[in-house]
Amino acid sequence: MNLVTYNIQYGFDCQGQYDLQRSIDAVRAADIICLQEVERYWERSEYTDQVRSIELALPDHAVVYGANLDVHTGHRDPLRPGRRLRRQFGNLIASRWPILSTRNLPLPKRAMVNQHSIQQGLLEAVIETPDGPLRVYTTHLSHLAPATRLPQVEAILRFVGRAPSEGGAWCGAHPDKSTGWIEGEMPPMPRPALITGDLNFDYRSEEYAEMIGPWSHKYGRLTSPMAYQDAWVAGGNDESSGATRPDKPGRIDHCLTTASGEIQVKRCRIDSTAGGSDHFPLWVEFELIPQVSAQGA
Numbered sequence: 001m002n003l004v005t006y007n008i009q010y011g012f013d014c015q016g017q018y019d020l021q022r023s024i025d026a027v028r029a030a031d032i033i034c035l036q037e038v039e040r041y042w043e044r045s046e047y048t049d050q051v052r053s054i055e056l057a058l059p060d061h062a063v064v065y066g067a068n069l070d071v072h073t074g075h076r077d078p079l080r081p082g083r084r085l086r087r088q089f090g091n092l093i094a095s096r097w098p099i100l101s102t103r104n105l106p107l108p109k110r111a112m113v114n115q116h117s118i119q120q121g122l123l124e125a126v127i128e129t130p131d132g133p134l135r136v137y138t139t140h141l142s143h144l145a146p147a148t149r150l151p152q153v154e155a156i157l158r159f160v161g162r163a164p165s166e167g168g169a170w171c172g173a174h175p176d177k178s179t180g181w182i183e184g185e186m187p188p189m190p191r192p193a194l195i196t197g198d199l200n201f202d203y204r205s206e207e208y209a210e211m212i213g214p215w216s217h218k219y220g221r222l223t224s225p226m227a228y229q230d231a232w233v234a235g236g237n238d239e240s241s242g243a244t245r246p247d248k249p250g251r252i253d254h255c256l257t258t259a260s261g262e263i264q265v266k267r268c269r270i271d272s273t274a275g276g277s278d279h280f281p282l283w284v285e286f287e288l289i290p291q292v293s294a295q296g297a
Helices: 020-027 050-057 146-166 206-212
Strands: 002-007 032-040 062-076 084-095 099-106 121-129 132-140 193-198 228-230 253-258 263-270 282-288
Touching: 002 020, 002 132, 002 193, 002 253, 020 032, 020 050, 032 050, 032 132, 032 193, 050 062, 050 084, 062 099, 062 121, 084 099, 084 121, 084 132, 099 146, 121 146, 132 146, 146 193, 146 206, 193 282, 206 228, 253 263, 253 282
Parallel strands: 002 032, 132 193
Antiparallel strands: 002 282, 032 084, 062 084, 099 121, 121 132, 193 253, 228 253, 263 282
16 A cells, blocks of 8 residues: 655745645555545645646545635635635545545644644544554644644644543443434544654654653664654665755655554655645555454464
8 A cells, every 4th residue: 555645835836836736646545545635625735725726637536625714705605605615624534445534633732922833633544444443544734843732742642542442432322322423434533643744843852752762872763563664764765864845955754654563654755746735645554463462272
């Protein structure tokens, strides 16, 4: 399976020109597509419904969207004259296979006076892949400072970590079958997961150590089954190598996977030829290997 994560900078390419199609073309070959900075009805992007544009451009993919910024505008909807447009900004996941369920988690936000601070979120998609169900998350963390990102990292770790024990987005029996709640199959909440996105930190940061494990001069990177693995490293690359932006060194766009052995990364690469944004797409080739429980063994 192939996954790509890409901050598309709301459709503006590396020359500052609006060209959403260029961003879509850079990722359309992937089975699972995780995009950040996708928006609806902004003047700067020609009042485009980018979610709808992506859906039309990727007819073989299911699409879910998490709007983290959602505000009223004074502009009328040309398709529904009696309604006003809502300006939205958030994350999107597209999948070649069915998306069984989705949730969107608001992340901690700090009020600022002299800096730009917007609501961020974590978008979840439970995908029915050919090898079994898989959780995929995408997010865009605060660009301001470690102090604004660490609470977001902690919220993500709690949410992703406890999800399997909480069950699917809809689970359990309903005492009154006449209500219509028992309709179709309940979606699963599998253990294997990938966390993707523009995390705005590199491998030397406190945030990275919080998610991957601390670093020791004697022992190197210290990880545990509760930590996540960096797909870049699991794919055979040096932790200090790579750049996900054309104008700055270092990797701030990441794909992290659960470290229980169910996700085996075969390759991870950065497409530095893509010019559809101020970021580069990060591609991950992986396999999903179901684990046999001790009881089953």
